Amino acid sequence: MNFWEYLGTRHQQLLTDTYQHASAVFQCMVIATVLGVLIGVVSYRSGWGGSLAITSTSAVLTIPSLAAIGLLIPLVGLGVPPTVIILTLYGLLPIVRNCIVGLRGVDPSLVDAAKGIGMSRTRRLFKVELPLAWPPILTGIRVSTQMLMGIAAIAAYASGPGLGNEIFRGLASLGSANAINQVLAGTIGIVILALLFDAAYVLLGRLTISRGIRA
Amino acid sequence: MPETAAGPTESAPPRPATSGATIQLEDLSKSYPGSPAPAVDEVSMDIKAGETVILVGPSGCGKSTTLKMINRLIEPTSGRIRINDEDVTDMDPVKLRRKIGYAIQSSGLFPHMTVAENIALVPKMTGWSKSGVKDRVEEMLDLVGLDPREFHGRYPRQLSGGQQQRVGVARALAADPPVLLMDEPFGAVDPITRDHLQDELIRLQHELHKTIVFVTHDFDEAIKLGDRIAVLRERSHIAQFDTPEAILTNPTDDFVSGFVGAGAALKRLNLTRVRDVGIADFPTVTVEDPLQSIFNKLRDGQHNELLMLDRRNRPYKWLRRGDLMRAKGSLARAGQLVHDTVTRDATLHDALEAVLTDSGGRVAVTGRRGEFIGVVDMHTLMNSVQELLEADRLAAMEHEHDLEHLRAHRTEHELEGGGSGL
Ligand SMILES: Nc1ncnc2c1ncn2[C@@H]1O[C@H](COP(=O)(O)OP(=O)(O)OP(=O)(O)O)[C@@H](O)[C@H]1O
Numbered sequence A: 001m002n003f004w005e006y007l008g009t010r011h012q013q014l015l016t017d018t019y020q021h022a023s024a025v026f027q028c029m030v031i032a033t034v035l036g037v038l039i040g041v042v043s044y045r046s047g048w049g050g051s052l053a054i055t056s057t058s059a060v061l062t063i064p065s066l067a068a069i070g071l072l073i074p075l076v077g078l079g080v081p082p083t084v085i086i087l088t089l090y091g092l093l094p095i096v097r098n099c100i101v102g103l104r105g106v107d108p109s110l111v112d113a114a115k116g117i118g119m120s121r122t123r124r125l126f127k128v129e130l131p132l133a134w135p136p137i138l139t140g141i142r143v144s145t146q147m148l149m150g151i152a153a154i155a156a157y158a159s160g161p162g163l164g165n166e167i168f169r170g171l172a173s174l175g176s177a178n179a180i181n182q183v184l185a186g187t188i189g190i191v192i193l194a195l196l197f198d199a200a201y202v203l204l205g206r207l208t209i210s211r212g213i214r215a
Numbered sequence B: 001m002p003e004t005a006a007g008p009t010e011s012a013p014p015r016p017a018t019s020g021a022t023i024q025l026e027d028l029s030k031s032y033p034g035s036p037a038p039a040v041d042e043v044s045m046d047i048k049a050g051e052t053v054i055l056v057g058p059s060g061c062g063k064s065t066t067l068k069m070i071n072r073l074i075e076p077t078s079g080r081i082r083i084n085d086e087d088v089t090d091m092d093p094v095k096l097r098r099k100i101g102y103a104i105q106s107s108g109l110f111p112h113m114t115v116a117e118n119i120a121l122v123p124k125m126t127g128w129s130k131s132g133v134k135d136r137v138e139e140m141l142d143l144v145g146l147d148p149r150e151f152h153g154r155y156p157r158q159l160s161g162g163q164q165q166r167v168g169v170a171r172a173l174a175a176d177p178p179v180l181l182m183d184e185p186f187g188a189v190d191p192i193t194r195d196h197l198q199d200e201l202i203r204l205q206h207e208l209h210k211t212i213v214f215v216t217h218d219f220d221e222a223i224k225l226g227d228r229i230a231v232l233r234e235r236s237h238i239a240q241f242d243t244p245e246a247i248l249t250n251p252t253d254d255f256v257s258g259f260v261g262a263g264a265a266l267k268r269l270n271l272t273r274v275r276d277v278g279i280a281d282f283p284t285v286t287v288e289d290p291l292q293s294i295f296n297k298l299r300d301g302q303h304n305e306l307l308m309l310d311r312r313n314r315p316y317k318w319l320r321r322g323d324l325m326r327a328k329g330s331l332a333r334a335g336q337l338v339h340d341t342v343t344r345d346a347t348l349h350d351a352l353e354a355v356l357t358d359s360g361g362r363v364a365v366t367g368r369r370g371e372f373i374g375v376v377d378m379h380t381l382m383n384s385v386q387e388l389l390e391a392d393r394l395a396a397m398e399h400e401h402d403l404e405h406l407r408a409h410r411t412e413h414e415l416e417g418g419g420s421g422l
């Protein structure tokens, strides 16, 4: 069976996997973004707080994801929970870092002006600082998403959802007729998803970054 | 500039503007953590309602710190601040700042908001109605001489430095605060634009009568804008706090005279405006007048010269008798185009400059829309300057006399044992 025939016979399964892959990444990205921005907002104004946030989130990244999943299984079991935890944790770093860098990069004279015209702390954050830091934060979200696409494939090891199942099935039966097709289908699916997400982010950027600060 | 500003502002403004409030600083000090000496050391200052007070002094002397304590961007270490006799030292700073306009050097406009959004910020925060805010934005743009239709939707980066500054001032004034704080607002623009902006501020203040506290380290700017100037030395100690005239003619010590710099007499010219000296009439004709009547006017009158106005009554050409002889039936090429005009708000310094560069030794004075009002010539200028300097000398002598009197009085008092440190 060549690759195209393989796609023809298995498209139902492939579409389901692709959908689940995308949905897992998307949902974890939402959680990671909310958490990441929250951590950034809480820590950016303190020197050591910001460093701690960046160091601890990057420490997570140094753990091989496969090992991390393996370690999680005894704690939370198989399936969705370890997948969500791993993806969210790994997705945090670029968002936290860019959020802190972005918020710290806001021109101090603008913060001064915002205070000076009588904006409260919260209003300043939501009306001035976050909108100005949004472009780097969005870049962080993009980088995170790309990374999670690959890491999500590994979640299949813990019986998680997604295209990783194709790849693992193929790898487990190397030598059999469809092994290469399976690995190939999973990988290509992930690449296509990554490109689609990226396009969506470009669109999101156009819609959410003010024309006044767009590059 | 005046042309663009003409229009709706000329008609009655929709609401009467709030005029200034008094500000009192009482023994205000600020020590920054980690530095032994205070940055501002026990400043006391009484600022009258509707007054423009300039804080001027060398870099690092604590001007900005003093200014920022008024809206509590910097919390004073000790001392009190009163605005309109209300102690605001412990008031919620956010509420306080909404009643105090604040404009800074880099304009401080938020780059992700349009001009209109920037200006609308404070009125919106203070709970104005939507339509009220909208009208106000237009009104403010108009007030600072920017065409609302053109600039409304622009982003700050699409404006020149001078335009950004104008919008900054518009934003500071949008909620009609009684007090306006300005920290070197014109420090980052080129000298010509700065001059324009200063003129605009003078015009605005004529209309609005806010209490303005303005920081600069440019003494000429201080003279031009200030009703009173506080010359500060290090740690914001007040070296002299007086009218520009008094500081120019009677500096208290070497520090102040050093700051005044050379050419006090010339600087004096910056203190008087064209509106305060005699603006003379001048025979005029308009471009629409028939040639023959222009001829007749020149021939009959005692004048050798006429000023020709364009259709909108703006000075257009100087016409001399000889020009007409050579004109041969058409005035298209005859005469000399008017290069420079001054407004009634221009300083005598500007007027002198214009007169000196004009071959005829006079300059046309125009109104807000550029319409002709009269002329000022060399003779008038010389006379007024001499009168001014003479008056200053008298005032200085009187002041000296008063001081001596006071000193004598005080010594007497102390000798009697009544000196209680007052
Ligand atoms: N946040 C701060 N922390 C510590 N010291 C400060 C701080 N801000 C200002 N200073 C010090 O306080 C003094 C007064 O500063 P300030 O900014 O008020 O000066 P300035 O008169 O406005 O000067 P310039 O004309 O340069 O703007 C300076 O010696 C400065 O170093």
Ligand SMILES: [Mg+2]
Pocket: B063, B064, B065, B183
């Ligand atoms: Mg300063």
